[in-house]
Every structure is written in C-alpha cells, then in structure tokens.
Amino acid sequence: MLERTGVPTKENIESVTPLKERLSKGPVAIIECFQEIPCNPCYTSCKKGAIKELIDINDRPILDPEKCNGCGVCISNCPGLAIFVVDESYSETEALVKIPYEFVPLPKEGSFVTGLDREGKPVCRAKVEKVLNTKAQDRTPVVSLIVPKEFSMTVRFLSLNDHYSDNTIVCRCEEITLGEIREYIRRGYQSLEEIKRISRAGMGPCQGRTCSQLIMQELAAATGKRLSEIKMSAFRPPAVPIKLGQLLGGDDHE
Amino acid sequence: MRIEQHPIITFNKGRKVQFTFDGKVYEGYEGEPIAAALHDAGIRVLGHTHKLGRPRGFYCAIGNCSSCLMVVNGKPNVRVCVEKLKEGMAVETQIGRGDIK
Numbered sequence: 001m002l003e004r005t006g007v008p009t010k011e012n013i014e015s016v017t018p019l020k021e022r023l024s025k026g027p028v029a030i031i032e033c034f035q036e037i038p039c040n041p042c043y044t045s046c047k048k049g050a051i052k053e054l055i056d057i058n059d060r061p062i063l064d065p066e067k068c069n070g071c072g073v074c075i076s077n078c079p080g081l082a083i084f085v086v087d088e089s090y091s092e093t094e095a096l097v098k099i100p101y102e103f104v105p106l107p108k109e110g111s112f113v114t115g116l117d118r119e120g121k122p123v124c125r126a127k128v129e130k131v132l133n134t135k136a137q138d139r140t141p142v143v144s145l146i147v148p149k150e151f152s153m154t155v156r157f158l159s160l161n162d163h164y165s166d167n168t169i170v171c172r173c174e175e176i177t178l179g180e181i182r183e184y185i186r187r188g189y190q191s192l193e194e195i196k197r198i199s200r201a202g203m204g205p206c207q208g209r210t211c212s213q214l215i216m217q218e219l220a221a222a223t224g225k226r227l228s229e230i231k232m233s234a235f236r237p238p239a240v241p242i243k244l245g246q247l248l249g250g251d252d253h254e
Numbered sequence: 255m256r257i258e259q260h261p262i263i264t265f266n267k268g269r270k271v272q273f274t275f276d277g278k279v280y281e282g283y284e285g286e287p288i289a290a291a292l293h294d295a296g297i298r299v300l301g302h303t304h305k306l307g308r309p310r311g312f313y314c315a316i317g318n319c320s321s322c323l324m325v326v327n328g329k330p331n332v333r334v335c336v337e338k339l340k341e342g343m344a345v346e347t348q349i350g351r352g353d354i355k
Contacts, residue, residue, distance in 0.1 A: 172313075173320060175305045205320035205331065241320065241331060 007118050008034055017153060018065040027070020027087035027096070030153075031061050033080060045077035072132075075100050076140040086152045093186065095152035096129060101143045106131050107158065112166030112179035115147050115155035124151050125164045127179065170218075171211035173204020181215055185222045192216055193233045202233065205241055256294040271341040288334035288345055289315070289322050300324050300334065304350035324348045 001009050012034050022028055029050070031042065036058045043051045043061060050067035051074070072085045075098055085098040097115075107113050107128045115126035126145040133141035147155045162168075166179030176199050189195050192202075192215055201215060202208030216230040223230075258265075268284030275297060282291025289312050292300065299309040300322050313321035317336035326332040326345050330352025334345065 169308075172303075172310070175303055175308070205323060206318060209314070209318045240317065241333070 002034055005119075008032060013153065016063070022065045023086065023088045023152070026089045027072070027085050027098075028065050029063055029068050029070060029072070029074055030084045030086055031063050031074075031078075031082065032084065032156075033061055033078070033082040036060060037080075039079065041077040041079065042074045042083060045073050047071070047073065072098050072142060073136075075142050076137040081140070084156060088149055088152055090146065093149055094146050095149045097126075097145045097147055097152055097155050099143050099145060099155075099157060100140050101131075101158070102140055105160070106133065106141055107143060107160055112162060112164070112177070113145070114159040114161055114163040115145060115151060116157040116159055117154050118156050120157065122159065122163055123154050124148055125166055125179065125182075126155060126158060127183070128158075170214050171199075171201035171204065171208075173206050174200045174202075176201040176211070178214075178218065181218055182222070185219060190219070190223065191231060191233075192219065193231070195219075196233050207235075207239075208233065255296075256290070268339075271339065273339060273341070273343040273345060275345045276347055282339045284340065285338050287315075288324070288326065288332075288337050288339050288343065291339050292334065292345070299347070301348040302350070307349075323352065325352060330354065 001007070002012065016031055018028050038057045040054045040057055043054050048067050048069055050064050052062040052064065054061065070085045070087060074083045075085060078100070081100040081102065087096040090096040109128050109131055111128050113126050113128055114122045115124045117123050124147055126147045128143060129146050130144040131141055143158065145155060145158060166177060166182065168178045170176055170178050170181055180199060181195060181201065184195050184198055189198055192212060195215055196202045196208070201211050212232060216227060219230050220227045268286065270281055271284045272279055272281055273291065274280070275292060280291065280295045282294065293312055298311050300312065301310045301324055302308065303310060310321045312335065313319045315335045317333050320333060322334045323331045324334045324345055325348050326334065326337060327343060330348055
C-alpha cells in the first residue's frame with residue numbers, strides 16, 4: 001500500500017500514535033517514517049535523546065514520547081518531511097498540528113486554510129497559528145495549524161484554497177473575517193451582542209450596517225435556528241457618525 | 255463614468271466647479287456628491303483601512319456604510335457620498351481612522 005500510493009496504512013499510523021494520555025499532556029512528535037532508508041538527521045537533531053539511537057543507519061526512528069517535549073526541531077531536519085508535532089492541549093476543543101511546508105507562497109499567520117489528510121483530501125478548516133521560517137528551519141518552514149481536536153491525527157497537510165470562504169471579510173470596518181466569526185460561535189458565543197463585544201464586528205464607523213445581518217445568518221446556520229429567532233444587537237444614537245462638537249453647540253452641517 | 259440618462263431621476267446639475275483630489279485639480283458639478291465627481295474622474299480608491307490597509311471605495315452610496323470616508327478641507331471622516339461638492343474643495347485620500355488636526 002505505502003509503496004504504491006505513498007499513503008501509510010491505518011496500522012502504520014497506529015504504530016506511531018502515542019497513548020491518549022501522552023497526547024493530551026502537550027506537544028509530541030509523530031514520526032511517520034515507515035521505510036528502512038539510510039537516513040538519521042532526526043536522531044542527530046534531537047537534543048532530548050527522545051529518538052532511539054540508530055545502530056544501523058537503515059533503522060527506522062523509534063520515539064520515546066515521554067522524553068519528547070514536542071520542540072519540533074526534528075520537523076525541519078527530516079528530509080522526507082515525515083515528522084509532525086501534535087499538541088492536543090492547545091484548547092478544550094482544538095489541537096495544534098505542526099507541519100513541514102516546502103511550498104511557496106507560504107500561508108499567512110492568522111489566515112484560514114483547508115486542512116488535508118494524508119491522501120490530500122480536504123478534512124476541515126484550519127487556522128494558521130504560526131509560520132516558523134528562520135535560519136534554523138533551513139528552508140523547511142514549519143506551519144502550525146489549529147484544527148478541531150478530532151482531526152489532530154488526520155490533518156497532515158494544507159491547501160491555501162479557502163474552501164469554506166473563511167477569509168471573506170464580513171465586517172468591513174473592523175476587518176473581521178467569516179472564519180473569525182465562526183471561531184467565536186464555536187467557542188460558545190451565541191448571540192450577535194456577544195460576538196459584537198468580543199470581536200468588535202459592528203463597532204466601526206458604519207455601526208454594523210453591513211455585517212450584522214451576515215453574522216446573524218451565520219449564527220442561525222450554526223445553531224439551527226431561524227434567522228427571525230436571532231436577536232439584533234442594541235442600536236443606540238447617534239444613528240450617523242457626528243462630531244462631538246455638534247452635540248455641544250450645533251453645527252452648520254445639513 | 256457618469257449616468258446621464260435615468261428613467262426616474264432627473265439631474266439638476268449645478269455649475270461646473272474645480273476641486274482638488276490629493277493635490278490634482280478635477281472638475282465636477284456644484285452640489286453633486288463629492289463621490290460622484292470622483293467616480294466620474296475614474297477615481298475608485300477613496301481610502302485605505304486602518305488594520306490591513308485594504309483599499310476602500312464607493313459602496314452603499316447613501317451614507318450608511320462609511321466606506322467612502324475621506325479628508326475634506328482638512329476634516330477627516332467625511333462621507334463623500336452624501337457631502338455636496340463646492341468650489342475649491344480639497345479632497346484627500348484617508349488612511350485609517352483619520353487624524354484630527
């Protein structure tokens with residue numbers, strides 16, 4: 001299977017998956033190297049001694065997850081781009097997956113991309129948390145993706161294709177994207193008022209005249225409610241942008 | 255581009271006046287929205303956003319969306335889609351939220 005498709009089998013993956021307890025504790029390297037090839041930079045780069053010494057250079061690397069602190073040095077050192085770091089302690093619902101990415105253009109930090117599995121199939125939306133590209137990475141940049149926890153052992157690549165339109169700007173004044181709105185909804189913000197206060201969407205110069213409806217639609221879709229059941233946020237005067245001077249002493253403005 | 259014929263609206267054009275946009279002289283009709291004169295002159299970018307620097311242009315055209323905020327005669331945050339053009343106005347591109355001088 002692996003020889004013909006380049007895609008490791010379920011058994012392959014299971015053999016390198018750390019125990020659940022270890023995964024939930026924090027970042028750990030996942031070495032998806034399944035063929036005996038003469039190669040050892042992962043072993044020589046690991047400062048923690050977490051990769052067992054390769055007696056024969058053809059030996060496959062064996063990781064001790066207890067010694068590994070998930071620093072990620074081995075990611076850029078692996079010429080086969082076969083090493084990843086998974087951090088399931090990132091948040092209650094999300095995991096961080098660090099992926100070697102030797103393509104241009106690099107994704108932008110804070111933007112939304114599509115998480116792909118080992119076969120290149122789209123799996124879920126993912127947010128780019130960080131792009132590490134210093135001298136130490138030696139032209140193998142490491143992209144950190146925030147993915148739903150259940151996909152931490154599935155997402156192994158990314159597509160810049162904005163499959164879910166997450167990078168679409170919803171609030172034009174405060175420049176809040178649809179992806180950010182969806183993120184807040186996932187984190188439990190369930191009303192326009194809450195989303196407005198946490199994100200500033202709707203608090204720019206237009207006062208939500210464009211984005212309120214769009215955010216309400218997104219809330220309705222996420223909660224399964226009808227749009228008419230979603231409450232609008234409070235509208236307070238002034239209804240149009242005015243200067244403080246106009247409130248004080250009037251103005252010649254029509 | 256300027257709409258000359260419209261099935262419902264009749265245009266009562268004022269006299270031709272000159273104004274400046276970022277220092278260059280342009281012509282428009284007195285009393286029309288500043289944005290209309292700029293649009294006629296082919297100017298599509300009216301300002302840039304404060305966070306990402308994206309260009310913002312003419313959008314709702316009725317004073318709602320604040321997409322067309324510009325600096326007019328030194329005053330920032332003027333909605334040029336509802337502000338009427340006067341002779342000799344100095345219109346400038348606004349970057350971000352505008353500075354009060």
